[in-house]
Amino acid sequence: MSKRITPLIMCGGAGTRLWPASREGRPKQFLPLFGARSTFQDTLLRVSDPALFERPIVITNAGYRFLVVEQLAELGIEADVLLEPARRDSGPAIAAGSAFAQTRDDEAVVLALAADHIVRDTNAFLAACRQGLVAAESGRIVTFGVRPERAATEYGYINPGEAVSDQVRAVQKFVEKPDQPTAEDYIDKGYLWNSGNFMFRAAALLDEYRKVDAASVDAIANAVSKAGRDLSFVTLDSDAFGSARAISIDYAVMEKTAHAAVVPVACGWSDVGSWHAVWELSNKDGEGNAAQGDAVFEDSRNCNVATDRALVALEGVDDLVVVATQDAVLVSRQKDANGLKRLVAKLKSVAPQVTADHLKVHRPWGSYQSVDNGERHQVKRIIVKPGQRLSLQKHYHRSEHWIVVRGAARVTVDDLVKTVHENESIYIPMGAVHRLENPGKIMLELIEVQTGSYLGEDDIIRLEDDYRRS
Template sequence: MTDSQNVLLPVVLCGGSGTRLWPLSRETYPKQFLALTGARTMLQDTALRLNGLSHIAVAKEPVLVCNAEHRFLAASQLQEAGIRGARILLEPAGRNTAPALTLAALQAVSEGGDPVLLAMPADHVIANLQAFHTAIEKAFAIACGGAMVTFGIVADKPETGYGYIECGDALHGGGAHHIASFAEKPDLARAQTYLDSGNYLWNSGLFMVRTSVWLKAIESCRPDILAACRTAMVGAQKDIDFVRPEPSAFSACPSDSIDYAVMERLPARPELGIPACVVPLQAGWSDLGAWDALWQVREQDARGNAQVGDTIQHGCSNTLLLSSSRLVAGVGLDNIVVVETADAILVADKRQTQDVKHVVSKLREEGHLLTQTHRKTHRPWGWYDSIDSGDRFQVKHIVVNPGARLSLQMHHHRAEHWIVVQGTAEVTNGEKTFLLGENESTYIPLGHVHRLTNPGKVPLEIIEVQSGSYLGEDDIVRFEDNYGRVNENHAPAT
């Protein structure tokens, strides 16, 4: 990282589970990793959002803070987007945005710089990049002067799902305001009052602040958070492309948001000398908090229908139809959301999509795994799709990326049959290593050490049939692994 004072460092906050976008968003594959609005995922769009910013020097390598369970997914998506060298900080447990930004600030200090940090949640939509860049340039000048800046979305309706920011005096030069106060999510009547006043903005969750200013603010407002994060980063370990804060220290850190921990306290703490400011933003922003928000940002037909994937409709209006794997047909629907995945279907009134989180909570209480994983599961070497399963068998469609390999492993309770569908497989089976081509197969007896490698230049596809007394994903002993998972407990079986 350059040690110039006037550089902008993107900090992508990639936590969150996106429960209100179930069944597409799951714990192991939340909404920030989904391509909901175009060809790129939301994480990729966020990481590329500052491309083309012309008047500010932007650090070439962003910092990304994400859950340790999502590390390979995040790394592969950044690489697919052409982003190399990003520092990926792995949270062993979610502690909200204030500790996440503090980790990023400490990482920046360890590299010898004092950049201006731009904290961007990875699950937001910005439709108008030019307007966004203009707001960034205004905020950068203010942040370079020692202020902490947030971005307030210009409200166009009485929204009850967002917090609000009351604008105070305009800053010299225009385009921004001191913050007079913050307001919690209002009821409809109060939201209408805020809208009518013209003096309130939606709280976007985007923040800009110089590294040293943030550390001063968090030390003054929440010294317990800073102390825990410092201890965690002192004990951090580097692992391939990742930085792992010391787990026990970070897990002991209090959970709090940037808003509550610091931003809302600054107006009452003038002795700190850190002004709290807001830049209005009109850039087609959405946090995609629920399915109705996705409906709003997707292209719609003349009757207000948005269709994603293999869908067809007749006589529908104001409806969202989304298909992941099968044809979804809608007839005569009004104000309805239909979302299909390979293992679950959601049908909801579009006006009540915020309540999807209650369905997720109930599924968790009943022990359903559908809140955690998709049938299709991504791994650092590729992915697998659990096609079928029964009492003593499981069938998977496995795809291994070119040049990738699974760990050298052994199972105590199951045997496996591998059939090559496409590509070439290099198989280690006990003492032997050999190649298999299309339509060839092998049998891995229970207890045999084995490994699957793709030595070719095209994806390797196999069908795996598991059989045995126990088929759980934790039945694995790893001896070697390209991805640092040898010592992990309860590691996925493939």
């Protein structure tokens, strides 16, 4: 009987190609782009059959650690969560996950998956995993080659070679993203899309990696062996991991190894790399228009609207993307993904706040959202989950007034501990040591009014914190 597969979910990317919905603080893998669940959650569910898969490993960065835990909990799935001290691309991330998998099972077979991809045919995907498992156990480093649905220029391609086992083929060569005529030629020649997902024995992958960059593999092994524990997270050693060369797994291993193999698969795969890709995957009206949120179309064709605020109405336009969030609106041509990349790069210099986070900011205890601000005041809507509490803290430059809208709040202000109910309020003087917590069974919602000479988030001096934030 074949071994069970250890899923390794790579979940640390920023995903700015779907701005303004996707941002540095909450990138696309955590967004519900197609229904109620995020692509990260759908990826986890895809590899949740205990007959085929082991407990998953998720590798991410510290900034996303509580998003990962929250979305795991929503599914009732447990995982080992590894924290990268810095982004070093997919090569070190996959090597670290593989080295950690060996601490659980020296003969582990690992399935490395991106957290932000879509697979519409799970059964076909699982059948490909079973095909790849046989080759992986024999020492092959297997990738999944998607049978092309069109001559795409946004994907790399794989030229499959001779048969290895059943449907598995050796990789003759990998090729970069082509122009349109070259992509059409690749289709005619039977090339496959390179999905960027892989299966291998952990030991085999690390051996092949070590042949071309032994120093980086040793550094990553040290980062795993010296890893610490922070709450439920595995924290890779910063100095060791940081000394590994930043490189993709394709360049580090796949294009150099003689053991690469490919499983051809048709599973409705997409890396959701642009708003045009979202449009392709969405339900459309008779004129080819897709909408998430409230939208009305008149004499418009092949448009894509995503809005979480006001109704969007389009008249007399074709092939447009309109994305409206609470603090930014994007209007773009459907197929110009490179144009959006250039736009986001410009925004990072002229308006960095709209690329970093949304007005609604998620925290491990809940969320807050700025609803009004001026030179000396700011109004926030704060949500605290049942049983959670904010850090014990103080501010040097602002006072706060809390009004409970829903639920009950237990509030600490210096030596006072008081329960504040709906339609009641409490004042937090400047410099007072204070804490807010939700002792109830329902969400706590309150309005916070800040006044003072400086209202930045860095005027928070944490004295105690359940989440060990500095």
